[in-house]
Amino acid sequence: MGGKSSSLENAENSRISAFPEVFSSQEFSCAASCQAMSTAGILGSLLQVEENFSSCLARIDALILKPLLQAEPHDPKEKENFQLLVLLNDRFQALWNFTEENSRNLRGKRGSSDSGCIQDFYILWKGDLFLSLYIQYFVTFANFVVVQGFEQATKSKSEAWKLHKALLKEFLRDFTSESSLAPALHAALHKPFRDHIQSYLQLLSQLQGQLQEGSEQDVVAAVIREFGKLESFISQVLDEACFTKELWKSLGYKFTDVLCVPERRLLEDSRNLPISSGSARSERLLLFDDVLVLIQGNSFQSFDLKLVWVDENCGEKSAPGLYNLRITTPEETFVLSAKDPQMKAVWKWKLEQAVRQALNGKRDFPLWGRSGEGSEAPSRRFFTYAFRTEGRLRGATYEGEWLWGKPHGKGTLKWRDGRNHVGDFQEGLEHGFGICLVPRRSEDRYDCYKCHWYQGKMRGYGICEYGSDLVYKGYFKDNVRQGFGILENFSAEHPFKYTGQWENDKRNGYGVWEDKERGERYIGMWLDDQRHGEGIVVAQSGLCYQRTFHADKMVGSGILLLEDDSVYEGNFTEDLTFVGKGKLSLANGFVLEGTFGARSGRGLRTRGVLNTAPEPEEPRPAAQLGLKEFPVEQRWTGIFEQFLEFLQSGCKEEMEESFTGFHIQSSKELRKSQEYLFCQRGTEEISWKTEDILEELIQHQDLQSLQSYLEKALKSSLHPLGKLLRALSVAFQATYSGIGANRHLLGMAQEEVKFYSKKIWEFYQGLLQLALEQKGQVPSEEADPSLQKGSSLVLPLILPAFYPELSMLYMLQHQREDELYCQGIVELSLFSDIQLLEFLDVQKHLWPLKDLTLTSNQRRSLVKDKCFLSATECLQKLITTVDPREKLEILRKTYEELEHTVSRLLEKEFRLPMDDLLPLLMFVVSRANRAMNTSRGSGCIQRKAPTAPDPWGKSSFS
Template sequence: MWVTEATECLLRTEETFSACLARINTIVLEPLLQAEPCDQKGKDNLKLLMLLNDHFHALWDLTEENHRALKQKFSNSESLCLQDLYILWKGDLFLSIYIPYFVTFANCVVVQGFDQAAKNKSEFWKTHKTALKQFLADFTSETSMPVAFHTVLHKPIREHVQQYAFILTKLSEVIGESPERERVTRAAHQYTKLQSFISQVLDEACLTKTLWKSLGHKLTDLLCVPERRLLEDSKNLPIFASLGRTDRVLLFDDVLVLIQGNNVQSFDLKLVWVDATCSEKPAPEKHMLRIVTPEEAFLLSAKEPKIRAVWQWKLNQAVRQALNGKRDFPLWGEAGEGSEPPVQRVFKYTFQAESRFKNAAYEGEWYWGKPHGKGTLKWSDGRNHVGDFKEGLEHGFGICLVPLLSEDRYDCYKCHWCEGKMRGYGICEYGNGMVYKGYFKENLRQGFGILEKPSAEQPFKYTGQWENDKKHGYGVWDDKDRGERYIGMWYEDHRHGQGIVVTQSGICYQRTFHVDKMVGSGILLLEDDSVYKGNFTQDLTFVGKGKLTFSNGFTLEGTFSNKSGQGLQTQGILNTSSDQQDDAMMKVQLGLDEFPVEKRWQGIYDQFLEFIHAGCKEEMEESFTGFHVQTSKELRKSQEYLFCQRDPEDVSVKIEDVLEELVEHQNQESLQCYLQKAFKSSLHPLGKLLKALTLTFQATYSGIGANKHLLNMAQEEVKHYAKIMWEFYRGLLQQALEQKGQPLSGTEDGEKSDLNAYRMILPLILPCFYPELFMLYMLYHEKEDDLYCQGIMDLSLFPDLKLLEFLDVQKHLWPLKDLILTTNQRRSLVKDKCFLSATECLQKLITTVDPREKLEILQKTYEEIESTVTRVMERDYKLPMDDLLPLLMYVVSRARIQHLGAEIHLIRDLMDPTNEGGMYDFLLTALESCYEHIQKDMRLHQRENWHVT
């Protein structure tokens, strides 16, 4: 029953209202829209009226639809229910129609749109005076046409909203206690809020219109836009600004305005921060607010705390609503009351004041008036920076593009920044084709870095130290055009100091350089193993005094000259004595004294030492390990780590987790597993250090650098790397323990530290350097290995029994039972059957890298020999040295290890020093004796053949 009554009331209301809207449209709106404005202001007003007309018709259509639906229900005599009340279950739709209408209506009021329209159509109204007067009399007694239009276009609609609220309120009262009552009450409350919203919108519009009338034309033209509303005026609520001589402070819904005479400063509210706890100490009688904007900060002072509180509240609410992109509903009601705007924001702003950012547009995150967080900065000249900001400056990872003048190319800097300048690790791709990967400081290349030009035209690569953007210190230069490599010292982009040059043809020399020019005497090593000590030119021509030692041991000492057309000439002494041959001269090693191993790659070590000494702070981690995984989506495409791409299985490594794990893995077995895992990770500090050192090692000793005269330099470096790794591990562990308030247990002297480096670190890192290092060993021992291989080939022709007899192995030790004969086969012709298990075991020597594993294989080989002898003797038998050497010689000859000399010397140079004098040392000495004996036999054989010839 009560639903039917409410529906009948609503039907009548909608019918009356629809008729009213039709008359308003015919008598007022249509004539207004037929105006033909002659100036820009009139055209703008007409656009507003047309938009108002659109919203008016949307409102009218909704009313008609509601009226038709209700009328159909009554005409069909259907039972009515709450679902038939559109204003109840379509409340959001009604709000979405009424709110835009009144907002647009208020816009017309602000810019005096009705005044202009009435003026344009004054002649029309004169001819229709009677009809218009009768129509307007129903709504207002005003004789002023603009005021009359203002009233006609909002009063009936406001009253209709009031009628909706009245109907729903009455309905709520008669329903009684039921589930539907809460819904009806809530809907009635929404229409009540709409009434309040309409009232506030119109009040704001009238207040704003009054302001524009009071200001001069210049200020009005500058500030007046239809959508802008005045929220507070310092003339009504006195407050004063400290920014110059400010006459007036105006708070609008989108900007804060300071007026100084005819000058205006406006601040977008989205980038206004209100600080009620100013750090300044004002006079006791003043109550201040600090206003922070991107380029200026100033104070607003009031004489009374209440005035200051009102301004503070209104400012915060206006800023919050501006950030939300919409006004509250109602405007000063319950929607956002009491809440303050966030201090962290996202917005776009173009800097105007004189600074490094002048005319640059920043879009991104802000904090208290400064870029802070992720953002993009674009300059008008084409420069742009995408990345992290802190307190208004580039800070953290960022990508900066700098256009080249008069070229359609860019320099691209992917780098870490600190307080607006490049600092830490970065990758720079220059527009000229060069790429730099390394460290920066104060926007300059500083510390370790790699500069490469991979293009076909004059390609090169520099790996080494930088200072003030120039090559300075120890470094390696690859000139791929000339096919040579320079290893040595640099000074301000020039080769300066001691240096080694290695050529593609195998020639290498060591000289002193002064600003890229060779000075003084040097040593020149030719590919045929001749050695020249003295002075020589850039094209490797001997000049002046010198000594040439030929590969056969002959020497020529005197004065050399090279006259045009006459070739090389010399005056000196040629010594052909056979006792002059000296293998040590043929295997001269370079660079050991000139480049102390601990100073070669100091630029890499410095980054890690700085990180440890600073307490392993997380903010420093990225600057030396490369780029962190958790960058923004845009930057992830450019993500690259120091000297390597991130492995797919790598996950983000936090330094606190690294330190926590270090504490948990301190016993030897657990630590070995932990270090192995750390070295494999490109995100772990130790793994990053290993990858950096691996790259420098390859840059020095691979390719052209694979020269036997650099072996000792390379071997020395690998040993030093192990020591450095152990020192850095101890440094990280100390930091981890200090953070937990625990002391580092035990101290290490130099000897103990070296032993730990050999035992714990060297076996784990050696695989990274092994290919280049073993190649140097092979080249260094190439002649001995060739002689040894010839001997092995000769011995391989012997059947087993003949070889055992030739090597003087005692017959009671021969494993004759292993010589199983096949049809028509004689025992004396069988090959590769005796001591087979020992032979197969020794062959595994070439499958391992770790010297300790190689020694274990050697020990296992000895045990297999002894096991075979025990089986033959049918009792335990310990081999004396006289028996072991012939048997080991047999096994070595059958194993046919091609580069046995290189293997032996690598083991000897890199094995744990504590093994000296022990069982491993004894077996290695025995293997060396076999190797040397085979060579000696071949030398005697060659001399005999030579004498016969």
């Protein structure tokens, strides 16, 4: 019994604790002008009132509550009401104890010499506690009335109760003339309290009249107002309780068993204030303090007020003589019609008040008065709801923000089968960033979709980890993979990676497939998940061929490039065996043209003509593939389309978030927050916002500041141009790194990077034009540089992102020349300094010897160890440097050290012309190589750190 009573008490406290504290603790001082004798008299009257009230409470406790509590019932239903009686007794005892405590306090004050100050009135300085105790008591009393607790108590079969009835009736005559016992008990447990509050009000009014105008009189007036509110509150609570009790009496058990709750109050009934449903479905409308109930025949619908929205502007035509209110709930919307505008206004006001109070978790004080917190409930709410009716959300539970009956804002949607979606919602649909988990039927694993959504479907950039060890990073549209994306399989059985275009959830268009198990990479066209069209296959062994594919099968003739620079043009099989007509051009210049075929176990058979032309003096340049077959403007269109869509939308911030988020480093591990998905937002010092981007664009239009701005933007993973560059870097790396590092693809790579610089410049111009349009300005033709000038401004800024792949391709393309170059550097390192300076034809006035006052032999010895030492030491750092920008910085400092040494020698500023600079640079390279050979063994600095050669070739910038 104690546990159940405790739970009821907790429920009551949760409702009561929400009432505002109307008294604040204040200290009162006794003013000199206070009429002490009159105030002391009022104090004495107050003591008499308290003592009489305490005596009355003692009789009620002895003659009513204790006998009732001794008659504990055995029926389960009656036991629930008995728990309420126990809680009511607890509230009664608390009030009685408080009255006794203050009676003792008043007696002590009365006997003191300084009595007569208003601080002696505990109802002033303990008003908050006083108010709280009365509210708790009457709310519990009303709950007991609602469940017909007094009626059931008087029917007790306890012998002790039967013997006590005669004495009780005699006592109850003082409270009511009713002969029935239940109304008498009802009156005895509330009338003395209300009378006592009236006594307080009378005494406080007398006290206010004794005080002069000032702060003390204002305090008493404020307390009188609060006691008036309390009196109104008690009347309203008791009226609501009787109103609700009569309802439960009139309804059948089918309704009361489900709807009757002690704490629930009926606020309005359509039979008392007529209103009906527009569809004539409901015979009766009941407004409670927590739910709205529609009754039709033997069935009813209940709507939690926390998810009820009331709108008088229905947008629907009313029938003549009807005034409508639209009620919106998560799964149903209906119209209430009243015949009188005043009736409609009352219903709207009561509905709004009830909804607002339900959302706040508390009732107003008093319940229906001007002290409410506002007439309208907020449209945006936070609540949990389980969908029941048919539809896509049937069986799902949503917890989060709502707006006009639909999920709107942040929330979590969970289905019974294990699916759940966490993210942003708009008008009931997934919209914005979200994470969705979908269980796999055959396995105890989940597919995780972590991406952007548009009107309930995946759209924009996302990262999806499937339960089968597949990870997709790319774009979606209407729940399928669409546009540019990367699909990677991390399983040990058949690891692969596809980077390229998708259409309707299938590989379609230009893409790169890497089969890690076979050590092959396919670069080319796709159709319906199969290789279809022109394609290049690069093997880990160094073989490379170009072929036409149809439904994943090779058709027609192709080009096969061998490691020794031999080239075969013709037909060949899947295992690269020559068949049919073909032409084999050997590295030594011989050409074999004819018909080829394979003999089982006996090698290659051919019939044709062998042309033995002499070997050319110059090595034949390696063939370049893909230049004609894959026009550069048709590669990676999916990346550029996303940026163009973002630009055409006016650079909306929500589109920028879903525009792209690719990293150079791929990761199997799913990110656990939106921050990680969007390029680890917050990890950079620079924060980019759309309005800031457009504003800065206008401020940086001159050449010097533009270059600085572009450099900063391209380095940022949050700026749209920086995001675009990272996506292009991912595509470039997928094509030309690892297996794809083949010298026959250098031309494709060079062409691609040049095109990237052109497109980035175009998009920059698009952003600038948009920024100017939003400012109402017109682009200036004079300030707008040409496209070619703009792309050459961008090119050096983006080169570091592609340096590793370009450098490797260049090394492979010029491997033979590099070997000869390194061999020459090694041979030069055998010379002494004087011999090398003479051999390289360095002008003698540049030799650093004039500042040495030594003999010729001493001078030769010093020159051998000291000549251009600072420049040599600077260049040696090149071999331990990885970053391309740092390598270029080392070369620049090497040139500066050379000029510094020469200027010191000539005792004036001197800029080395190219004719003088190149011999000196060769000297420093040779000396640096010899120093490293001495400490690390033989080798060539240029082979170890290929930085000096131009990866674009001799005519790349012509």
